[in-house]
Amino acid sequence: MHGPPWVGWLLMLLSAATGGYYLARARPGTAGQRVEARGEGLMGLGMAVMAVPATVVAPPSWSPWLYVAVFGVASLWALAYRHLHLVVGSAAMVYMALTMTGTPAAGPAGHAAHAGGTAPGGVPLLTGLLLGYYSLFIIATGIRLASADSSATTATTSTTVTRATGALSATAVAPSGSGTARRPEVLRASRLAMGIGMFAMLLVL
Template identity: 45%
Template sequence: MYEPASPGWLLVALCAATGAYCLVRMRSPVEEQRRTAGAEALMGFGMAAMAVPAAVVAPPRWAWLAYVTVFGAAALRGLWAARTSAHQLHHLMGAVAMVYMAAVMTAAPAHHEHGHAGAGAGVPALTGVLLLYFAGYVLRSGARLLPVTVGGGGPGGAEPGEWGARTTVRWGDRPELSEACRLSMGIAMLAMLVTL
């Protein structure tokens, strides 16, 4: 027997853990990695705070307005950065989704619980577009995590003489962990949009 708030707490834990790993990635010597990790850490911790079950803590209206302000600024930054990096478009979409969810919760009557503000009204067009985008992003990110063999004799396509040589990669610079974090945040965003 589980409490109704249990999935919400799992979502909080997932997003907080992802945000914490993104903070580790901010120590990377690669500038682009640090910049991307900072945006993803903000998204992870923001999603964790937004996912706290309303039965436990019902945020006041000003908290939702603060989300709109913070993620509105992140969306503007993402829009500016998207000129030079295609990955920044995803950060822009994430920030827009956060602004949208916070705006919906700001406008929701106080007697509606988190996740039930739009019950019975159908799926608004913007929610549908965001759901489609994040579903596609999750599928793409998941596919990028699948192992690919490109020939050769060793694991992952390495030549037999190469697999004995080990290279040390810092935790913050591991591409598969970064991709797994992006995948988990995409899944979390889908879960949050579905309950909107």
């Protein structure tokens, strides 16, 4: 990817950590949740490899076509399970990989980016649509995360007050003491991190 090397390294660390988290949680849950976790994990690891600064580690000439093949299949796989967000993400990975090849599909701007390293790559309209999608996704996910944190804080305060009055029941103890109560927040934070990573990669395309 283009841009300062430190941006690439930060994106690599963010994407690798998020992708690893998704793969770690791919076993539990329903079939649909496992498909989503594996798809997000694959995308996170792919983003991590793609984000490695080319000035530090030069990728082989065939690597963009590997991305196209892997995420093209991943996009069809996500479409079969009706995970539309994964479809968009996998298609965005294919688009960024094609831009890296400098093929005519990337447009004149893509050739300029590879020649000078400063001009934006890809088709401006398509890049703009993807940036708009991920902007809305980041905002929506951030709002849900903030709302969940507010609800968790309120529940914790209520539990503390109830304990102080000596009226805490066994059914109230279980949710507050369980680690599963915070898992939705971790998942939303991971989605937010993935969205920010994809947005940043599109910006430096």
